[in-house]
Amino acid sequence: MTDFRIIPGDIPLPLPTMGLDFMEPFFHGLLVVAWVVHILFINVLLGASLASVYFNSKGAKEKNSVLDRVAYLLTTPVTISENMGALWGVAPLLLVSILITPLFYSASIMNSPHWLHIIYGNIAAFLLSYLYKYTWHTLEYRKSLHIFIGAVGVALFFTLPWAFMATVQLAMTPSTWTYNTHFWDVLLRSDTFFRLVHFYLATFAVTGVFMLVYGMYKRRSADATDRAAAVILTRTGKSWFIIPTVLNFFIGPLVLFSFPDYGVEAFFENGYYWLIILTVVLTLFALYQLLKDFFNDDLPPARVWTVVGVMLIAIISMASLRHGMRMGLIKPVLEASHAKTELFQKESLVAFEEAKNITKPEVVAAIHPGQALADKHGCLACHNPQIKVIGPAYKEVAAKGYSAEQIVELVHAPKPANWPGYMPMPPMPQVPAEDIKQIADWINGLK
Amino acid sequence: MFDYPIFEMPFIGHRLLFAFDAILHVFISHGAAVGGSVILVLSQWLAIKNNDHKLDELSYRILFTFFILATAVGALTGIGIWIHINIINPAAIGALLRVFFWKWFIEWVVFNIEMIFLLWWFLTWKSSPLGTPAKKKNFKLGLTYAIASWFTMAIITAILGFMMTPGNWLKSYFPAEPDYVAALFNPSWFPSLGFRTFWSIAWASAMAMLLSWLFTRNDLELRQKAMRLYGTVLLVCIPFFVLFGAWYYNQFPQAAKDLFWMGAITRRLAAHPEYATYLTVALSGMVLFGALALYTKPKRAPVFLAVMMLIGSMGLIAEFERVREFVRKPYIIYNYMYANGVRVADVPYLNKEGYLKHAAFVPPEFRQVTDANRLVAGKYLYQMQCRYCHTVNGINSMKARTKGLSEDAIYIRIGSLNSAATPFMPPFTGTDAERKALAAYLASLAQDRPAIAYEQKLIEVTK
Numbered sequence: 001m002t003d004f005r006i007i008p009g010d011i012p013l014p015l016p017t018m019g020l021d022f023m024e025p026f027f028h029g030l031l032v033v034a035w036v037v038h039i040l041f042i043n044v045l046l047g048a049s050l051a052s053v054y055f056n057s058k059g060a061k062e063k064n065s066v067l068d069r070v071a072y073l074l075t076t077p078v079t080i081s082e083n084m085g086a087l088w089g090v091a092p093l094l095l096v097s098i099l100i101t102p103l104f105y106s107a108s109i110m111n112s113p114h115w116l117h118i119i120y121g122n123i124a125a126f127l128l129s130y131l132y133k134y135t136w137h138t139l140e141y142r143k144s145l146h147i148f149i150g151a152v153g154v155a156l157f158f159t160l161p162w163a164f165m166a167t168v169q170l171a172m173t174p175s176t177w178t179y180n181t182h183f184w185d186v187l188l189r190s191d192t193f194f195r196l197v198h199f200y201l202a203t204f205a206v207t208g209v210f211m212l213v214y215g216m217y218k219r220r221s222a223d224a225t226d227r228a229a230a231v232i233l234t235r236t237g238k239s240w241f242i243i244p245t246v247l248n249f250f251i252g253p254l255v256l257f258s259f260p261d262y263g264v265e266a267f268f269e270n271g272y273y274w275l276i277i278l279t280v281v282l283t284l285f286a287l288y289q290l291l292k293d294f295f296n297d298d299l300p301p302a303r304v305w306t307v308v309g310v311m312l313i314a315i316i317s318m319a320s321l322r323h324g325m326r327m328g329l330i331k332p333v334l335e336a337s338h339a340k341t342e343l344f345q346k347e348s349l350v351a352f353e354e355a356k357n358i359t360k361p362e363v364v365a366a367i368h369p370g371q372a373l374a375d376k377h378g379c380l381a382c383h384n385p386q387i388k389v390i391g392p393a394y395k396e397v398a399a400k401g402y403s404a405e406q407i408v409e410l411v412h413a414p415k416p417a418n419w420p421g422y423m424p425m426p427p428m429p430q431v432p433a434e435d436i437k438q439i440a441d442w443i444n445g446l447k
Numbered sequence: 448m449f450d451y452p453i454f455e456m457p458f459i460g461h462r463l464l465f466a467f468d469a470i471l472h473v474f475i476s477h478g479a480a481v482g483g484s485v486i487l488v489l490s491q492w493l494a495i496k497n498n499d500h501k502l503d504e505l506s507y508r509i510l511f512t513f514f515i516l517a518t519a520v521g522a523l524t525g526i527g528i529w530i531h532i533n534i535i536n537p538a539a540i541g542a543l544l545r546v547f548f549w550k551w552f553i554e555w556v557v558f559n560i561e562m563i564f565l566l567w568w569f570l571t572w573k574s575s576p577l578g579t580p581a582k583k584k585n586f587k588l589g590l591t592y593a594i595a596s597w598f599t600m601a602i603i604t605a606i607l608g609f610m611m612t613p614g615n616w617l618k619s620y621f622p623a624e625p626d627y628v629a630a631l632f633n634p635s636w637f638p639s640l641g642f643r644t645f646w647s648i649a650w651a652s653a654m655a656m657l658l659s660w661l662f663t664r665n666d667l668e669l670r671q672k673a674m675r676l677y678g679t680v681l682l683v684c685i686p687f688f689v690l691f692g693a694w695y696y697n698q699f700p701q702a703a704k705d706l707f708w709m710g711a712i713t714r715r716l717a718a719h720p721e722y723a724t725y726l727t728v729a730l731s732g733m734v735l736f737g738a739l740a741l742y743t744k745p746k747r748a749p750v751f752l753a754v755m756m757l758i759g760s761m762g763l764i765a766e767f768e769r770v771r772e773f774v775r776k777p778y779i780i781y782n783y784m785y786a787n788g789v790r791v792a793d794v795p796y797l798n799k800e801g802y803l804k805h806a807a808f809v810p811p812e813f814r815q816v817t818d819a820n821r822l823v824a825g826k827y828l829y830q831m832q833c834r835y836c837h838t839v840n841g842i843n844s845m846k847a848r849t850k851g852l853s854e855d856a857i858y859i860r861i862g863s864l865n866s867a868a869t870p871f872m873p874p875f876t877g878t879d880a881e882r883k884a885l886a887a888y889l890a891s892l893a894q895d896r897p898a899i900a901y902e903q904k905l906i907e908v909t910k
Contacts, residue, residue: 006807006808007807008450008451008807008808009449009450009805009807010450011538011541011542011544011545012622012623012790013541013542013545013546013623013625014545014622014623014624014625015545016545016546016548016549016627018549079566079570080566082518083518083522083562083566084562084563086522086523086526087522087558087559087562089526090526090555090558091552091555093526093529094544094548094551094552094555097533097540097541097544098544098545098548101537101541101544102450102451104533105451105533105534105537105541106451106452106537106808108530108533108534109451109452109453109454109533109534109537110452110454112454112534113454113456113534115530115534116527116530116531116534118530119468119523119524119526119527119530119531120527122523123519123520123523123524126518126519126520126523127515127519127520130515130519179808179809179810181452344793344805345621345622346621347796347800348621348792348793348795348796348797349620349621350796351795351796351798351799351800352620352621352792352793352795352796354795355795376867377867377868378863378866378867378868378869378870379867379868380863380866381859381860381863381864381866381867381868381869382860382868384859388856389855389856389859389860390852390856390859390860421851422851423848423850423851423852426714426715426717426868427717427719428717428868429717429720430705430867431867
């Protein structure tokens with residue numbers, strides 16, 4: 001059993017299951033699906049924006065208008081996937097925030113302010129990608145500037161997964177938390193590093209499959225340049241899918257075994273390794289489908305759809321095994337967190353009831369009404385009748401011999417110059433003049 | 448709160464960090480999306496009805512600007528509000544999410560519709576020329592987008608309303624049992640929704656007037672048409688949001704109403720509530736004068752007036768959001784949770800047993816105050832209870848607030864934070880020893896004592 005140094009508390013409100021038992025498993029299922037959709041959009045966003053800049057600069061160098069068209073065609077999926085990617089990130093955020101609240105919040109706080117990069121870095125990258133897209137024709141003859149804009153946007157987009165991966169990875173591994181964990185510690189860990197490599201490679205593979213579909217559609221275009229561009233898309237799609245996928249067969253095990261031992265054990269005990277086998281078999285089948293037709297630029301649609309379908313199942317299977325790993329890693333802490341919160345609430349209830357039952361002691365001594373008013377209006381937060389606290393003692397104020405009217409004015413608009421060395425008093429215009437006159441009467445009676 | 452790690456935002460503090468993102472979101476979501484969709488659907492409808500190619504083209508150029516703003520900045524700063532509050536006040540957003548999960552979920556589904564129809568409307572506008580059936584279909588896409596974006600605002604407004612006027616939402620404290628329906632239909636939801644709806648449309652019209660001015664430099668006839676159209680919409684909306692605003696104000700708790708004028712300016716100027724009136728009148732004057740001038744003399748009014756109108760509107764919107772956030776103090780969820788994440792009902796327990804005792808992310812050796820660790824313990828208390836609004840030496844700095852004060856004076860002051868002197872502050876929560884530790888730490892700040900350095904080392908060693 002692993003010792004967890006830090007057990008965070010949970011939110012003391014019930015899960016919004018509407019009293020339905022199936023709701024919690026439903027939340028988990030929804031989380032897996034929404035997360036997959038989000039990641040697929042992000043993959044296409046990163047891959048297509050990089051490919052667009054690559055083909056743009058290649059086309060400019062070789063003065064090849066077909067490559068330029070490929071680059072331009074790729075800006076449409078960038079616009080759609082950056083918007084849909086952000087949108088589908090919201091659902092996982094919503095679900096993670098209620099299912100693993102203390103872990104997710106703690107991780108994002110430990111990684112702050114770097115965590116905010118997913119907002120501000122994203123906005124900057126978004127704006128650059130629009131600038132790149134909508135200046136395509138205006139900057140036609142200033143290609144190096146245009147490519148520079150695109151490249152900065154892509155570079156920014158590629159830094160966003162650092163913040164995401166570091167936070168997700170930290171949330172999943174509460175056994176690694178210390179009282180001083182920060183963003184760079186997490187980002188430079190081997191588990192985060194291998195996951196990032198795996199993610200970037202998958203980005204190329206997913207974009208590769210997307211290019212196969214996009215190329216298939218563009219092959220039917222009425223425009224001859226579009227049709228020529230479609231051939232480039234298909235060829236690129238094949239190699240972008242095949243090479244990174246093969247590499248990921250080697251990175252995958254490194255990711256798996258860089259998790260903390262107790263997580264890996266739970267993973268195997270719960271039989272999730274079957275999903276690894278399923279994923280590998282499906283992926284090998286997809287690879288075989290493409291290798292069979294590797295030199296055929298006119299890939300039959302049935303082949304493309306087979307690859308898409310098989311890979312979708314493989315991805316869902318991979319996402320499910322990941323979710324299994326995640327839950328294995330955090331379950332012990334979540335349970336401890338719930339128990340801790342329950343205990344806290346129980347003890348707090350006792351103190352709450354006690355406090356309710358304490359009756360306020362009757363004010364026995366007849367105090368000056370001015371003193372009661374001074375208490376009511378918060379004067380005594382800073383002033384004491386006899387000694388200096390923050391403001392001067394009231395007996396010193398009395399020594400100045402102000403009239404009641406003067407004191408009313410000074411409470412509403414204090415003159416700090418009268419009391420050098422003291423902290424200036426904030427104006428208290430909300431205190432009624434009548435009350436201040438009574439308070440003044442009390443102050444002036446002090447000795 | 449004590450359950451979470453500590454993130455401190457130096458110098459600018461959490462409030463400004465949050466306000467920057469939130470106000471940017473309000474400007475763009477209300478202007479470019481909610482109000483913008485309404486006025487562009489209106490002008491597209493007029494273009495179709497009158498077969499007006501110029502108005503169609505102008506509407507498209509305004510939509511292009513709104514599209515870039517809404518998707519790149521509006522949507523992301525909206526998610527940003529969430530991300531910011533995750534790291535600033537996780538206890539509060541955690542509670543809101545538990546109570547409003549399904550509303551938020553529905554909002555997300557509608558957000559999908561909003562985004563898809565916006566993309567569809569915008570990306571097919573050019574390929575659906577006037578006079579073809581495709582144009583009518585395109586118009587319906589815009590209409591759907593407008594309805595969906597209003598709906599997303601309606602739900603978020605319910606959550607904002609809940610924070611100020613939660614109504615009878617809690618059936619019991621221990622265990623906390625929310626009444627989800629009561630939370631949704633909280634007293635300020637409808638008035639604040641009406642208020643936001645109408646000023647969104649007015650604000651979008653102001654934006655559209657400035658953009659129209661810029662896009663019609665060679666076509667004064669078109670400019671006149673656009674100014675009359677958007678100017679009418681703007682002027683018609685004003686009485687509506689004023690009325691809804693009054694109804695909304697009426698729902699505020701009395702304590703919030705009392706803080707109203709202080710929220711409208713800064714505390715330093717609290718002696719002069721009339722300044723808030725001057726400011727509001729001046730900003731409203733900028734908007735009204737600009738709008739009327741552009742409306743009556745569209746061909747002659749300089750662009751300066753449109754810019755002035757825009758600045759005035761932004762000032763009013765920022766002012767409103769600041770007041771709304773300020774007057775809710777000392778709570779983040781009224782009567783339930785203080786601004787620093789402490790649940791009101793937990794205060795007696797924390798006062799009795801100690802606040803640090805439960806602090807999961809504070810090393811165990813600092814969870815009990817001793818003579819040896821009191822400065823560091825005090826620092827942790829500052830970080831967990833005060834840094835929501837204060838910084839060490841930046842905005843609203845503790846150093847300036849405690850300058851020249853003795854430890855005893857600070858100790859006494861900490862005991863009456865939530866008094867009439869500072870009704871917007873939550874009370875200090877913790878035992879007497881903890882209160883002394885906080886006073887000791889703040890006094891060390893006030894006097895620039897280096898003593899903390901030694902104890903700080905202790906943390907480094909024990910990490």
